[in-house]
Amino acid sequence: MLVMIAGLMALLTVGSAAMAETGGTPQWSLALHGGAGTLDRKDMTAERDAAYRAALQAALDAGSAVLAKGGSALDAVTAVVVRLEEDEKFNAGKGAVFTWERGHELDAAIMDGKNRAAGSVAGVTTVRNPVLLARRVMEASPHVMLAGRGAEQFAKEQGLELVDPAWFDTAPRREALERMTRDKLSALDVDIKFGTVGAVARDAAGNLAAATSTGGMTGKRWSRIGDAPVIGAGTYAENGACAVSATGWGEYFIRVGVARTICARMSMLGESAQAAADAVIGEVAALGGDGGVIVADAKGETAFSMNATGMYRARATSAGLREVAIYADEK
Template sequence: MTDGWSLVLHGGAGTITPERIGAGAEAGAGEALARALDAGSAILDAGGAALDAVEAAVRVLEDDPHFNAGRGAAFTRAGTNELDAAIMRGTDRAAGSVAGLTRVRNPVSLARRVMEASPHVLLAGAGAEEFAAGQGVETVDPAWFAVAERRRQLDELLARGGDAFDVDMKYGTVGAVARDRQGHLAAATSTGGVTGKRWGRIGDSPLIGAGTYADDRACAVSCTGSGEQFVRVGVGHEIAARIRLAGEDAGAAAEAALAEVRALGGTGGVIVVTPAGEAIWRFITPGMYRARATSAGLREVALYGEA
């Protein structure tokens, strides 16, 4: 693939089955993944940068309430929505990420501003939102992020005296990885965390090398799943290291990293694209919202486990 492009998306992994999701949510999620695929593919097909494509795709998913990112984010135990995101460029491993946002409509775009307009990689909370104001990034009333189904999930958790991580989870984090016509890679991830989270908990999504990673020498990765285990394994960097240093193919590297996650008691999935344009996903859950397209004509949107 000398001048071809590839794009892979995810909208979360977990207990995603036809019985659990329902026809309405199934159709809505599938349509949103298709729109995000269109947004990223149009940029790549026109010769645009992988970085632009992953940002555009993730923005579509952040604005869609079917996913746990942006509008539709999980509720904290206190009844608020706290948003995290990251973006990374494979050419020079430049990266930006944000955590604990409450007013930024598209966290992935603020993450990009951190990368391009600050000397830092990760900004959090009030400081990140102060930076957003100075950058002219769009903000909204926190009520924009709240949707009834996510509130119901929190109410159900609290009613039975539960806590975060003690339920049959669906991790609705969204992400995108791309290879552009110039052969460069990029990755982006955005999340609302987990229902009932406390104490400003932050998972793997905004942590470079854990939930998000891109290196033109190896691959671009975006993860979704039980964040604590993904952080401990360093999944994004682990996959890249296995490809670059051990010579493993993308599928084997992804499977090995997920096996480590499972060994630590975690679960989830990953999407990976390589410099050669290989576009894959792997998951150790019943399903994962996912989509991919390439300049060779591949186009696929899927929700449930492999047949």
């Protein structure tokens, strides 16, 4: 079965950007993503390409600064995701897609590999930075996941910044919903990319962490929740194994248990981060799903895998590696 899955990966994955590291094991490492999907050079102007690369670099710098000062992997992934939530180019926080009811329902999760503590939130509508709320769930509550009005109440009690739901609005996201309803399109027809954002990191102490945040899919209904806030599907971290953040068609990522399965393959089968990520994305592809993952292993080696034409991504290490990429064929 494992051989068959690996074979499917070779056939079905459009490309996985390994962006292989050079040199020895890094003291700390960081990888991030801003969504995977149909990202073709012919559809990107030079200005738009440059703007996305600059945004990814800014988020990478924010997380790298934490790690370079000896900060924790948990603080680093938080810093990255907050930065991306504040950037309307991505589908998380400001710039989140619209639901069918013309609102926003935001999801996020975070996990500390040191003790496998985790927190997640789903369907929040007024929390400026959902990843900060997910972290408070992890650190200041006895629970792992909160949703809807209860999560909003907890955010208020924790003193997190709340905003009017209109703060998340952007013209491109509204136009996407209008196009969907006017032309009777599916979410996949208007969402050429899954703009979920996420980060994984290994700090100098060897601890791993992962965080993910998303606005979901355009026109989602009935309080739909994807994989991002589901621990083990879109987000997972475990010292000695790996840290994973996913982006893609959430229903498939939940069914495969993508993040936990990647870590299990690495710890139980001895696979590299790249091999495990490729195999599991192959499973997603075989079922008909699209998307990608970022992975960091216990030594800090990082991997990217996708079955799409691109994924906004970047990574850095204490050894001096700095890479930003968009298209699947960028190495």
